[in-house]
Amino acid sequence: MSTIAILTLGTFGLMLIGLPIAFAIIGASALTLMFVGHISLMVIPQNLFIGLDSFSLLAIPFFVLAGSLMSAGGITQRLLDLANALLGRFRGGLAMSSVLSSALFAGISGSAVADTSALGRILIPAMKESGYPARFASGIVASANVMAPIIPPSIPFIVVSTLTGQSVITLFLAGILPGLFYMCALFGLAAWISHRRQYPLQGRSSGHEIWVAFYRAAAGLALPVLIVGGIRSGIFNITEAAVVAALYALLVGTLVYRRITLPVLGRSLASAARTTALIMIIVAAARLLGWLMAYTGIPAIISDFVITNIDNPLVFLLFVNVLLLVVGMFIETNAALVMLIPVLYPIAMKLGVNPTHFSVIVVVNLCIGLITPPAGLCLNISSVLAKIGLEEGTRGVLPFLLTAIATLIALTLFPQITLLLPELLGGS
Numbered sequence: 001m002s003t004i005a006i007l008t009l010g011t012f013g014l015m016l017i018g019l020p021i022a023f024a025i026i027g028a029s030a031l032t033l034m035f036v037g038h039i040s041l042m043v044i045p046q047n048l049f050i051g052l053d054s055f056s057l058l059a060i061p062f063f064v065l066a067g068s069l070m071s072a073g074g075i076t077q078r079l080l081d082l083a084n085a086l087l088g089r090f091r092g093g094l095a096m097s098s099v100l101s102s103a104l105f106a107g108i109s110g111s112a113v114a115d116t117s118a119l120g121r122i123l124i125p126a127m128k129e130s131g132y133p134a135r136f137a138s139g140i141v142a143s144a145n146v147m148a149p150i151i152p153p154s155i156p157f158i159v160v161s162t163l164t165g166q167s168v169i170t171l172f173l174a175g176i177l178p179g180l181f182y183m184c185a186l187f188g189l190a191a192w193i194s195h196r197r198q199y200p201l202q203g204r205s206s207g208h209e210i211w212v213a214f215y216r217a218a219a220g221l222a223l224p225v226l227i228v229g230g231i232r233s234g235i236f237n238i239t240e241a242a243v244v245a246a247l248y249a250l251l252v253g254t255l256v257y258r259r260i261t262l263p264v265l266g267r268s269l270a271s272a273a274r275t276t277a278l279i280m281i282i283v284a285a286a287r288l289l290g291w292l293m294a295y296t297g298i299p300a301i302i303s304d305f306v307i308t309n310i311d312n313p314l315v316f317l318l319f320v321n322v323l324l325l326v327v328g329m330f331i332e333t334n335a336a337l338v339m340l341i342p343v344l345y346p347i348a349m350k351l352g353v354n355p356t357h358f359s360v361i362v363v364v365n366l367c368i369g370l371i372t373p374p375a376g377l378c379l380n381i382s383s384v385l386a387k388i389g390l391e392e393g394t395r396g397v398l399p400f401l402l403t404a405i406a407t408l409i410a411l412t413l414f415p416q417i418t419l420l421l422p423e424l425l426g427g428s
Contacts, residue, residue: 003296007032011339021335025285029292036296044288051287052280054162055239060279062242063153065272066223066249067111071118072268073253073260075220078213079104080122082221085213089204092194094130095140098123099186102144103151104221106179111155111275112148112333112370116141116378120385128386131200135396136193138386142378142393143400144186146367149333151179153227153242156363159283159334163290163341166355168238169231173421174356178364181417182407189403219252232425279334286338293342303347313351317358317412320344321365325405328369332377336366356422357415364411368404371397 010028015021026044033039070076083097083104090096098119105115120141127137149156152172161168193199205213214221226248227241236244253260260268310316327336341362348358370378373394383393411417 003032003035004301006035007292007296020281021331021339022281022285025289025339029288032292032296039295043291047288047291048284051284057158057162057280057283059153059158059168059239059242060155061272061276062239062246063155063158064111064114064275064279065268066242066245067114068268068272068275069246069249069253069260069265070220070223071114072264073249074257075217075249075252076101076105076118076122078217078220078257080119082210082213082217085205085210089201090191090194091201092190092199093201094123094127095132095136095190095194095199096187098127098140099144099183099190102141103147103179103183104217106145106148106151112145112367113377113381114275115145115148116381117385119145120382124382124385133396134386134388135392137396138379138382138388138393139396139398139400140186140190141385142371142376142382142397143404144183145378146370146404147179147182149367150175150182150360150364152176152224153245154363155279156333156337156366157359158238159279159286159337160341160359160363162283163286163338164345164355164359166359170356170422171359172228172231173425174360174418175363176421177417178360178407178411181410182364182404185403185407186400189399193399219256223248223252282334282338286342289338290342302343303350306347307350311351313348313353314412316348316351317353317361320348320358321361321408321412324362324365325368325372328366329372329374329376331369333363333366333369336369337362354415354419357418360418361408361412364408368401368408371401371404 007028010031011024014024014027019027026048030041030044033041033043080097080101083100084094087093087097087100101119101123102115105119123141124137128134152175154172154175157171157175158168160166161171223245227245230236230244231238231241250260250265306316310319324336324340327340331339344362345355345358349355370376373379373390379393379397380390383390386393
């Protein structure tokens with residue numbers, strides 16, 4: 001049996017019996033090394049350590065902690081209040097405010113799952129109480145939080161940067177317009193559905209009420225500006241920006257909003273530690289998988305096969321989109337990145353695809369997997385919060401899923417949406 005077959009069947013076989021993706025990769029790699037025979041198994045811990053020995057990866061735990069602290073510190077409710085004040089006057093305003101709240105919160109946490117959990121606990125019961133169907137509330141909240149890993153700061157973009165050597169700030173800049181483009185698409189769909197089904201009005205807020213809501217949320221709104229502005233101006237790098245974000249979130253939560261106490265801080269630290277551990281073990285396994293595939297020549301074999309049959313960059317991108325949409329239905333975003341980027345990225349470079357454009361397409365595509373059944377984490381979380389079954393939640397998210405796919409197609413066909421800000425601001 002070939003090394004490709006052992007590595008592939010081993011990984012998916014271990015996943016099918018319930019082993020987490022990172023440990024499935026490590027176990028399959030060990031089986032492959034035993035098949036090769038002349039390589040010591042000591043390369044496994046060595047590559048796992050090397051995979052984590054990166055200064056830029058320190059940004060991940062601090063961004064996760066910043067999001068946890070901002071949620072615990074009361075910023076979630078203040079962002080919701082601001083969104084409701086701005087959009088409550090429109091029919092379906094609460095649905096549209098959930099989209100705006102997700103966009104605002106995306107600039108803080110970078111995690112779609114965390115945002116769905118934090119915002120969904122507030123928004124879904126509020127929408128149901130206001131007369132929105134449970135499946136609609138579940139669908140709009142789940143699909144809106146797909147923006148979190150696209151709008152900076154973005155954990156998947158940090159992972160892609162580590163795997164490909166690209167500039168993190170270039171990827172961050174490239175994610176802004178696609179995230180806003182997707183937000184506008186959701187706005188339009190939510191407004192159309194709300195008018196068609198005559199969903200309720202929340203009531204008009206006065207100018208004073210809007211100003212008060214903005215003032216209360218100002219400290220939280222300043223954080224994305226601080227992160228991107230500080231990195232872009234050269235005041236600090238991506239890792240230092242993450243530390244600043246966590247420290248800022250702590251100060252805001254304790255001194256401004258006065259919501260973070262020692263017990264709350266302890267829970268936030270524990271939550272951030274668990275999330276970081278899940279991400280980092282996947283990144284470590286990615287290093288091992290990448291080394292093993294390079295050693296056995298797997299990427300070159302796959303690359304030769306694809307290039308022989310596909311020589312058009314656009315056709316290749318459409319092929320990648322179909323592949324990743326299927327993969328995203330079953331595998332978590334970061335896990336799919338570490339499995340597929342080492343294989344697909346070199347092929348894209350050989351075909352002349354812009355690396356930034358390709359990276360954004362991959363991240364957006366896999367983020368859509370967060371709302372596709374059966375394994376979409378955001379879909380499952382929002383369905384549980386709405387107290388409906390997965391089948392009902394899937395019907396609710398379907399129109400938003402189609403909108404997300406249409407957005408992905410537009411990003412594929414028009415790379416200027418992705419590349420405009422990096423080219424204007426010189427992110428590379």
